Amino acid sequence: MESRSDKKERTRRAILDAALGLTEDTGLAGLSLRQVAKEVGIVPTAFYRHFDSIDQLGLALVEESFSSLRAMIRDVRQGSPSLGQIVDRSVDVLVEHVRADRAHFGFIAREQSGGSAVVRDAVRRQFELFERELSLDLARLPMDHWSSADLQILSNLIVGAMITTSESILHAEARDLPEIRHRARSQLMMMIVGALNWKSREQT
Amino acid sequence: MESRSDKKERTRRAILDAALGLTEDTGLAGLSLRQVAKEVGIVPTAFYRHFDSIDQLGLALVEESFSSLRAMIRDVRQGSPSLGQIVDRSVDVLVEHVRADRAHFGFIAREQSGGSAVVRDAVRRQFELFERELSLDLARLPMDHWSSADLQILSNLIVGAMITTSESILHAEARDLPEIRHRARSQLMMMIVGALNWKSREQT
DNA sequence: AGTTTCAGTGTACGCACGTTCACTGAAAGG
DNA sequence: CCTTTCAGTGAACGTGCGTACACTGAAACT
Known part of the structure; x- marks a missing residue:
């Protein structure tokens, strides 16, 4: 089974991977929190649970x-x-x-x-x-x-x-x-x- | 006196200079047409008279x-x-x-x-x-x-x-x-x- | 069993953006 | 002198953005 912290870690990884992918087009400067969230499949505000x-x-x-x-x-x-x-x-x-x-x-x-x-x-x-x-x-x-x-x-x-x-x-x-x-x-x-x-x- | 094309050229230069300056902070990717226009002292839409x-x-x-x-x-x-x-x-x-x-x-x-x-x-x-x-x-x-x-x-x-x-x-x-x-x-x-x-x- | 924690939700806000369009007024040109 | 050109205006639009706030529901803890 998957513990709560396991799941959190998995989401964190998904955010990192999504960001790494999206950055290839636009650079980090052109990366938006909302894009990342959409890619990961979470709502934009949930991003803040993982990064400031x-x-x-x-x-x-x-x-x-x-x-x-x-x-x-x-x-x-x-x-x-x-x-x-x-x-x-x-x-x-x-x-x-x-x-x-x-x-x-x-x-x-x-x-x-x-x-x-x-x-x-x-x-x-x-x-x-x-x-x-x-x-x-x-x-x-x-x-x-x-x-x-x-x-x-x-x-x-x-x-x-x-x-x-x-x-x-x-x-x-x-x-x-x-x-x-x-x-x-x-x-x-x-x-x-x-x-x-x-x-x-x-x-x- | 200043001919019409002289003035246009001067504005064009001002746009280039403003852009070059603003780019130092954000990169070209983070540069907005409106920022440049404000810096130059023209209205945003006037930008299109000089660049597509x-x-x-x-x-x-x-x-x-x-x-x-x-x-x-x-x-x-x-x-x-x-x-x-x-x-x-x-x-x-x-x-x-x-x-x-x-x-x-x-x-x-x-x-x-x-x-x-x-x-x-x-x-x-x-x-x-x-x-x-x-x-x-x-x-x-x-x-x-x-x-x-x-x-x-x-x-x-x-x-x-x-x-x-x-x-x-x-x-x-x-x-x-x-x-x-x-x-x-x-x-x-x-x-x-x-x-x-x-x-x-x-x-x- | 009862309580606390907390990853993720959903709404709503104000803001800056690019682009459209009809316009003005002075310089250029006939 | 009258017409044309055209750099710059100003209002309006739709969109995507970061962030605030109150919330839910299941896992974790006591």
């Missing part, structure tokens, strides 16, 4: 979306062989994750510069955390003697390229994927090779 | 914003000395332009993933043109034997980093600018060095 405002809903979606992103990076980490293969694996995992979870990636891309200030800031903060996390991963690569500041600069560059690539994947047809993969691999390779050579040159 | 719809207004703003971007790249081109100095000059010009023309850069950043499909697509098309243009500039650097396809991959990477940096500049306080400059220079350097080394290695 659309912004709070947005923050929950940010949380959820970045969980998905973190799952991705965890997926890359396990089984990380040679430096050359890391590039291929990273790109493959990115493409796979974005296509499997279009909604969350699209949400992040959109709301990064989107309408609500509080949601926008939350996305940015999460990206900063994500960059920091990635820079720790980079520290494990054979890039000895890099300062953590420099690793974050590289990390920032890589995350930026990742976002751009994700957006490409989101708008692409399936037949364009090989080209996108090739481009992403080349770019990641350029960044890593560039970082290694530039730094080793500077230290000479 | 908010989307058309948006397209005009896209046009305008990318003119500003192209002016920037022209500014970089003139006086381009050694490869090392190109990096410094490019970053300086970018920072300067973004700060002098926040509104247009912010508009591009926002509407790239923003609400209206037609405006979003227009921004993307303009970015593709811009990438192509940049790849022609890159071809003049001492990167012999690069295919134009590879140059566009590099160009795509650089433009992506440029957008990310622009967004940083837009949200930054003046005191954070030196750090952003440093980061942008490092990243641009990494990309160029990486591209040179990776390719020369591949050709060996």
Whole structure:
């Protein structure tokens, strides 16, 4: 049987899912409480039993979306062989994750510069955390003697390229994927090779 | 004296400026015809004398914003000395332009993933043109034997980093600018060095 | 068994929106 | 000078919005 809190949780999920879907067309800014309620099958005022405002809903979606992103990076980490293969694996995992979870990636891309200030800031903060996390991963690569500041600069560059690539994947047809993969691999390779050579040159 | 068409042009400009300003808070999606009209000091219906719809207004703003971007790249081109100095000059010009023309850069950043499909697509098309243009500039650097396809991959990477940096500049306080400059220079350097080394290695 | 809690209901409100239409009055043009 | 053009007016419309309020009825608790 279903307890009261179970049912509440199910409705909450339905609201999140409906919002995520509706946001794809209009962005969070163009999302109305009434649309969501209609989609879920509840009366508009019942929305307030679950969220104080659309912004709070947005923050929950940010949380959820970045969980998905973190799952991705965890997926890359396990089984990380040679430096050359890391590039291929990273790109493959990115493409796979974005296509499997279009909604969350699209949400992040959109709301990064989107309408609500509080949601926008939350996305940015999460990206900063994500960059920091990635820079720790980079520290494990054979890039000895890099300062953590420099690793974050590289990390920032890589995350930026990742976002751009994700957006490409989101708008692409399936037949364009090989080209996108090739481009992403080349770019990641350029960044890593560039970082290694530039730094080793500077230290000479 | 002021002719009738002069006055019309002035009102049109006022609408564009008002829209550009109001968009900073809400995005183009959250912009209402009535808000714009109130700001300009005309009655809502008079808006239609100048634009068929908010989307058309948006397209005009896209046009305008990318003119500003192209002016920037022209500014970089003139006086381009050694490869090392190109990096410094490019970053300086970018920072300067973004700060002098926040509104247009912010508009591009926002509407790239923003609400209206037609405006979003227009921004993307303009970015593709811009990438192509940049790849022609890159071809003049001492990167012999690069295919134009590879140059566009590099160009795509650089433009992506440029957008990310622009967004940083837009949200930054003046005191954070030196750090952003440093980061942008490092990243641009990494990309160029990486591209040179990776390719020369591949050709060996 | 009796009471409390609370997710969801239904009505009603005032507001801002885009768009319509017939209009005005001064500039442009014959 | 008389006519045409046309940027801007002003009232009116239907719609969807967020939110308030009093409510119901079943689950949870004592």
